[in-house]
Amino acid sequence: SQQGEEDPQALSIQEGENATMNCSYKTSINNLQWYRQNSGRGLVHLILIRSNEREKHSGRLRVTLDTSKKSSSLLITASRAADTASYFCATPRGSARQLTFGSGTQLTVLP
Amino acid sequence: EAGVAQSPRYKIIEKRQSVAFWCNPISGHATLYWYQQILGQGPKLLIQFQNNGVVDDSQLPKDRFSAERLKGVDSTLKIQPAKLEDSAVYLCASSSVAGGLNEQFFGPGTRLTVL
Numbered sequence: 001s002q003q004g005e006e007d008p009q010a011l012s013i014q015e016g017e018n019a020t021m022n023c024s025y026k027t028s029i030n031n032l033q034w035y036r037q038n039s040g041r042g043l044v045h046l047i048l049i050r051s052n053e054r055e056k057h058s059g060r061l062r063v064t065l066d067t068s069k070k071s072s073s074l075l076i077t078a079s080r081a082a083d084t085a086s087y088f089c090a091t092p093r094g095s096a097r098q099l100t101f102g103s104g105t106q107l108t109v110l111p
Numbered sequence: 112e113a114g115v116a117q118s119p120r121y122k123i124i125e126k127r128q129s130v131a132f133w134c135n136p137i138s139g140h141a142t143l144y145w146y147q148q149i150l151g152q153g154p155k156l157l158i159q160f161q162n163n164g165v166v167d168d169s170q171l172p173k174d175r176f177s178a179e180r181l182k183g184v185d186s187t188l189k190i191q192p193a194k195l196e197d198s199a200v201y202l203c204a205s206s207s208v209a210g211g212l213n214e215q216f217f218g219p220g221t222r223l224t225v226l
Contacts (some may be wrong), residue, residue: 033214042115042202042217043154088153097212098167099144101153 006089006105014110019076021105023089024069030092032065032072033099037086046074046087079109113137115218117203123224129191132221136184136205142166144215145178145188146202154202160186190223198225 007022023032031050035043049056049065049072056063062075076083086104093100116135124130136143141162146154157176158168162183171178175194180186190197200222204215 031212035217042219043204043215045214045216048214090153092212094167098156098159099215100156103151103153 006087006102008105009103010106010108012108012110013079015079015081017079019079019083019107019109021074021087021107023072023074023102025072025089025091026070027093028067030097032063033090034061034063034072034074035088035090035101037088037104039085043088076107079107081109081111083107084109115203115205115216117201117218117221119221120219121222121224123226124193125226126195127192129189130193130223131187131189132201132203132223134186134188134203134218136186136203137216140205140207140216141183142206142208143180143186144204144206145186146204148200148202148220150199157188193223193225195225198223 005024011019013019029051031048033048034046036046037043047056047058047061047063049063051067060077065072086106088101088104090099090101115137118133122130143160145157147157148154157171158178159166160180163180176190178188200220202217202220204217206213206215
């Protein structure tokens with residue numbers, strides 16, 4: 001079963017707008033990671049936030065983590081057409097801390 | 112730094128045939144993963160290696176899937192015989208730290224179509 005689930009499943013915005021994606025998970029974690037996948041390509045790691053962190057920034061990306069609500073959000077500011085991709089949250093679980101991915105949010109940024 | 116290499120990039124086979132995928136991780140990464148990504152879903156871990164030992168293969172369909180990582184570097188994933196539901200992208204990833212405690216680096220994947 002999926003550990004993390006992203007919301008919404010699909011999001012379409014105009015270039016320059018902000019995009020917000022949410023991730024909910026079920027069990028306690030020590031970190032949460034966001035990945036991006038462009039059409040037909042592999043996944044690229046965007047950002048990792050640890051359980052003792054509430055917010056983290058990387059360029060135009062802002063990630064928040066609320067462990068009490070078991071949720072995280074990814075904000076992309078001033079979006080560009082090149083941001084069009086699927087975004088996945090992933091959390092470690094199990095004895096070997098296997099990374100478990102959600103189903104992703106498909107973001108489309110219109111020029 | 113060279114990334115994770117995978118080959119082939121695309122493969123089309125008929126059901127009941129066999130297929131093999133190859134992965135070369137980032138140099139020095141002890142941990143290697145194979146994921147299956149079905150269209151519209153997130154990647155699902157099939158097997159995790161630490162050096163040449165298997166850490167977790169609980170989601171690997173062992174009646175038809177096998178994987179090895181001889182010498183703790185390159186890895187191959189084999190499907191024999193293939194079924195229609197095996198159509199997916201097979202992603203290889205590597206990391207310097209085992210498990211999900213650190214970021215993983217993914218290859219471009221092999222897109223398998225089973226007819």
